[in-house]
Amino acid sequence: MSRSPNQQSVHLSVDGKDIELPVRRSTQGQRVIEIENLRKAGIFTYDPGFIATASCDSSITFVDGEQGILTYRGYPIEQLASHSSHLETCYLLFHGELPSATQLDEFTGSIRHHTLVHEHLVNFFRGFHADAHPMAMLCSAVGALSAFYHKTTDITDAEDRELSAMRLIAKIPTLAAMSYKHSIGQPYVYPDNSKDYASNFLYMMFSTPCESYHLDPAVAHAMDVLLLLHADHEQNASTSTVRLAASSGANPFACVSAGIASLWGPAHGGANEAALRMLMEIGDDKHIGKFIARAKDPDDPFRLMGFGHRIYKNHDPRARVMQQLCAQVLEAQGSSNSPLLRTARTLERIALEDDYFIKRKLYPNVDFYSGIILQALGVPTDMFTVIFAIGRTAGWVAHLNEMLGTDYRIGRPRQLYTGFTERDFVPLERREG
Numbered sequence: 430m431s432r433s434p435n436q437q438s439v440h441l442s443v444d445g446k447d448i449e450l451p452v453r454r455s456t457q458g459q460r461v462i463e464i465e466n467l468r469k470a471g472i473f474t475y476d477p478g479f480i481a482t483a484s485c486d487s488s489i490t491f492v493d494g495e496q497g498i499l500t501y502r503g504y505p506i507e508q509l510a511s512h513s514s515h516l517e518t519c520y521l522l523f524h525g526e527l528p529s530a531t532q533l534d535e536f537t538g539s540i541r542h543h544t545l546v547h548e549h550l551v552n553f554f555r556g557f558h559a560d561a562h563p564m565a566m567l568c569s570a571v572g573a574l575s576a577f578y579h580k581t582t583d584i585t586d587a588e589d590r591e592l593s594a595m596r597l598i599a600k601i602p603t604l605a606a607m608s609y610k611h612s613i614g615q616p617y618v619y620p621d622n623s624k625d626y627a628s629n630f631l632y633m634m635f636s637t638p639c640e641s642y643h644l645d646p647a648v649a650h651a652m653d654v655l656l657l658l659h660a661d662h663e664q665n666a667s668t669s670t671v672r673l674a675a676s677s678g679a680n681p682f683a684c685v686s687a688g689i690a691s692l693w694g695p696a697h698g699g700a701n702e703a704a705l706r707m708l709m710e711i712g713d714d715k716h717i718g719k720f721i722a723r724a725k726d727p728d729d730p731f732r733l734m735g736f737g738h739r740i741y742k743n744h745d746p747r748a749r750v751m752q753q754l755c756a757q758v759l760e761a762q763g764s765s766n767s768p769l770l771r772t773a774r775t776l777e778r779i780a781l782e783d784d785y786f787i788k789r790k791l792y793p794n795v796d797f798y799s800g801i802i803l804q805a806l807g808v809p810t811d812m813f814t815v816i817f818a819i820g821r822t823a824g825w826v827a828h829l830n831e832m833l834g835t836d837y838r839i840g841r842p843r844q845l846y847t848g849f850t851e852r853d854f855v856p857l858e859r860r861e862g
C-alpha cells in the first residue's frame with residue numbers, strides 16, 4: 430500500500446494494467462478501499478454476504494466485533510441502557526446529538542401527536558385470519574401506511590423525511606399492538622398519550638375495555654431498555670434492505686416494510702423467537718449435550734439460536750446488558766430460579782467451553798436472552814420479533830434520513846455470471862424430453 434501526500438492508495442495489476450485504488454480512512458474501525466476504478470479494468474470484486482464489503486459510509490452506529498463494542502453516535506450502549514430512554518435514543522440516532530430538555534419535550538410531543546393510525550386500518554386488520562403471524566400483519570400494515578401518506582413522502586425534502594420518521598416511530602407500536610389484539614380476538618386499544626412510549630405500547634397490548642389496567646413500572650422500564658438495545662446496529666441485513674429499497678426513491682413506509690420482512694428471518698431478528706423455542710425444546714439441562722452436538726454437526730442444519738454473529742467475535746455487549754436485565758425482571762417477579770434462565774446460562778457456559786464455539790468465536794448475541802425477558806413480561810413468543818421491529822424502527826429511519834440527505838445512487842450490485850454462454854432458440858418441436 431503506497432501513500433500519496435495526503436491519501437493512501439493500493440495498487441493492483443490486472444492483465445498487466447496498474448490500477449490505483451484510493452483508501453479512505455474511518456474515524457474508528459477499518460479503512461476501506463474504493464474499488465470503482467476496477468470497472469474500467471473490466472473486473473469486479475466478489476463478496477457474497479458482504480463479509481468484507483462496506484456498502485456506504487455512516488456516522489450513526491459503530492460496532493467493533495473483536496472488542497465487543499457498540500456505540501450509537503459515539504455513546505456506548507451500556508451507558509445509554511443505564512441512563513437514557515428509547516425515545517431519547519431515537520432522537521440521538523436521528524439527529525446525531527443527545528437532546529436538550531426542550532428538544533426532548535418537543536420530540537416526545539411530536540411522537541405522541543402521531544400515535545393514532547387511520548381508522549380504515551382497522552378494516553385492513555380485519556382481513557387477516559386470527560392465526561396470521563403478527564410479523565405478517567405488521568409488515569403489511571406498515572407498507573399500507575404508504576397509502577395514507579403518499580402526499581407527504583417527498584424523500585428529497587428533509588421536513589417530509591422527518592415527518593415520515595416521526596410517524597413510523599409513533600405508529601409502529603400501535604400497529605404492533607393491533608397485530609397482537611387481532612390474533613387473540615380482543616378489541617383494539619387506542620393509544621393513551623399520557624403514558625410514556627413503552628408504557629403506552631404495553632397498555633395497547635395488554636389492557637382491555639372491561640377492567641382497569643395496572644402497569645408495573647419495572648416492566649415498562651424493562652421494555653424501554655429492550656427497545657433501546659434493539660434500536661440500531663449499523664448495516665445489518667434489515668437496515669441494508671431499507672437502504673437498498675430507499676435508493677430507488679421508494680417511500681419510507683414501503684422501505685421500512687421491506688426492512689421488517691428481512692428482520693423476520695430466523696438468521697436475523699427472528700432468532701429471538703427461535704432461541705426461546707429452542708430453550709423450551711431443550712427443557713432440561715440433561716438434554717443440552719444433544720443440542721450442542723447437533724449445532725456442531727456439519728450435516729445438521731440446526732444452529733444454536735441466539736448464538737454467533739457476523740460481526741461480534743467477542744461477547745455482544747447487548748447480550749451482557751440483556752442478561753443483567755433478565756435477572757432483574759425475573760427477580761422482580763419472584764422467579765429468579767426460572768428453569769429457562771438456568772438452561773440458558775448452562776447452555777452458554779457449556780458452549781463457551783467447547784472448542785467448536787471457541788475456535789469459531791461464537792458467543793451469545795442480542796437474541797439469546799431477549800426471549801426469556803419478553804416471556805417474563807408476558808409477551809407471546811410470536812410477538813418477539815415484532816418487539817425487535819419496534820426498537821429497530823429508530824435505526825431504520827435514521828439510516829434512511831442519513832442516506833437520503835447525501836448524494837446517493839441507486840444500489841445495483843453486479844454478479845459473477847456462471848450461466849450458459851449465448852445459444853440459439855430451440856423450437857418446441859425440436860426439443861427433447
Ligand code: SDX
Nearest residue numbers: 662665696697698700724732733734735736737738739789
Ligand atoms: C441478529 O447483523 C447484525 O448486526 C444482526 C443483529 C442486529 O442487531 O441487527 O445483531 C441481530 O441478527 C443477531 C443474529 C441472530 N441470529 C441467530 O442467532 C441465528 C444463529 N446464528 C447463525 O445463524 C449465525 O451465527 C449468523 C447468521 C448470526 C452469522 O452467520 P455468518 O456470519 O454467516 O457465520 P457463518 O454462518 O459463516 O458461521 C461461521 C461458522 C460456520 O461453521 P464452519 O462452516 O466454519 O464449520 O460458525 C458456525 C457455522 O456453521 N456457526 C454456528 C452458529 N453460528 C455460526 N454453529 C452453530 N450454531 C450457531 N449459532
